[in-house]
Amino acid sequence: MARKPRVKVPSSAKKGDVIQIKTLAPHKMETGQRKNKKGKKIPRFIINKLEVTFNGKPLVTADLHPAISANPYFAFFNRVTESGSFKFVWTDDKGKSITTSKSIKVA
């Protein structure tokens, strides 16, 4: 059983409101700089991309680099005008992705 991402989106908002979205993805974020006990480099293994879409339209895209610590946390603001769902996709160096989504009701 793997750990799951944590996302906070308000369940409802008024039209035109600015809401804060908080996200945290579980990941080791191995930098590629460290060596193991035998002196060999531990290969880089990080989340390199975060993509957030709202109703299929891109909202936030971020490229991540090795200096970011484990379990990367991102928070951002968005003005909402319609109901829909946010989709969050984190992609790591092995091409695997962690996906989650949250919906919001806008009145």
Add this chain to the structure above:
Amino acid sequence: MKYRTLYICTALLGFGLVVSCTPIVEEMTEVEKRAADPRNKTHMVGDKASGYVYMTSQTRDMQDDDIANPAFTWIDLAEEKWSKVEGKAGKSCASCHQDVNKAMKGVANKYPQYDPESKKLIALQVKINRERTKRMGAKPWKWESDQMLGMAALVKLQSRGMPVNVKIDGPAKPFFEKGKEFYNQRRGLLDMACANCHVDNAGNMARSNVLSQGMINGFPVYRLKWQKPGSVHRRFIGCNKQVRATPYKRGSEEYTNLELFLMWRASGLNWETPAVRN
């Protein structure tokens, strides 16, 4: 401020007086700053201060926000485990204890506890494993595994905000005394006891780190250095290594006794599990 001082100085010079420029506002000391910070209010009792007050404001932000605190991903995992049936008996934690929020409230204060079976103290982790093997017929978890860290944090989380209040009388008394002795015993190449840093020098710098009072009301903590949560016994191992002493094993008698003593030391402070420390 500078300009004002300068202004006063030049004004006085203009009058042909002897000038002695003294700073008008005296700077607060670090201790006073910590005590004056409104965020620290719930983390200080009398002269006791949780490790929280020694952290930077960024680290405290992480702890104050349950989404930003990465330890909660381990707790989410443990919540799933809580109601997951495992082992030969076909039971989960929830089949006996039902709701974790109600059943585990205040349990953080009950461990380490005297165990008549082994005639020793047992830590919460030992108890969790005993329940797993005896009642559920499942495999025990390793001390520092994701599952164990998560479950210990989940159980202690239910006591968050309650003051630390542990039993040290009755059969636990001799173990408490042993823990106290360990705390004040000098050890390792550097010949230092726990108390030398955390009592004598709390608030002072050890290289670039501020020494805390060593209160354990936030364990298991998410430690930024480890990039994951860790048990208090892992912290003990780190401390022992830093004074060049041979550390004991996780779950050893010595560390469990020490844990009881440290919990008594922290009594009155609020539980903060899962805290964030650097």
